[in-house]
Amino acid sequence: MPELPEVETIVCELRAQCLGRSITSAELLRGDMLKRTADTFDSFAAFFMGRFFQGIDRTGKFITFHLDNGNKLIAHLGMTGKFISAKNGDPDPAHLCSRYRFADGGWLGHVDIRRFGRLELYRSDEEIESLKGLGIDPLSSQFEADSLLKFVHSPGGNKRRTRAVHTLLMDQSLIAGIGNIYASEALYLAGIRPSRHGGKLTKRDRERLAEAVVQVLRASIRACGTTISDYRRVDDKPGSFKEMLAVYGRPGEPCQACGSEIKKVKIGGRSAFYCGKCQR
């Protein structure tokens, strides 16, 4: 499940793979992946033909491909999305959703087994709606403990939030890029229970949590992300952060700090993992 570190890894590799290569054709093989516009197989192809990728960047878990004419392709990988680098004659992988062929014979494939991901096309200066509502990127220089004040109070109201901090961490409109894995890992590092109400976080909690978020995301980027099952880099190699996970996917194992058993609970319909002794 690509979260911020996995998407960051993929974007770096996409830049190295794709920037400046002339696109001769593009195919939309799964029309249901394209949202927002009613482009057809033909207009999708025309959108890319004769162009090249001038820049590729990440906002939260979204990838923006900037074409040289100012148009943009937005991609979200959902649960099982990935990009693969292939050469002329390579067989189509299963679940190929879209493909971008380059003049040198190579192509970039976009694969998504469960199709929770999405593609969007934007022409010239259209506002990118999918990025508009996103919260702060935790790797930006503006991210600090005060960024988590939104966890305590809603922007407008005075009432303290009752949603679990685990759920708040995954709310893309508050912080962009954290999913289920890094929510559990950051809360473990910060010593905070995932079920704790956002409104009950102290200033000290928010400082520790903000620091933990940055720490775990940066560490995972250094390991090229976490491969549990589906996530793969563009070169098909797995990320290696799985072995560094302290609690996610480790129910019943001893906590590395205190030795007590790691617990698994459902919060907001999602699995959260924590140490009942270290996290309060």
Added chain:
DNA sequence: CCAACGTCCTGCGTGC
């Protein structure tokens, strides 16, 4: 306005 829940989708593990 805020929160909670159902929905989409496929592959894999479990139990009968």
Added chain:
DNA sequence: TGCACGCAGGACGTTG
């Protein structure tokens, strides 16, 4: 052995 079922989860739409 084979089948049915439950589970995994990001974002969005609907409901409370």
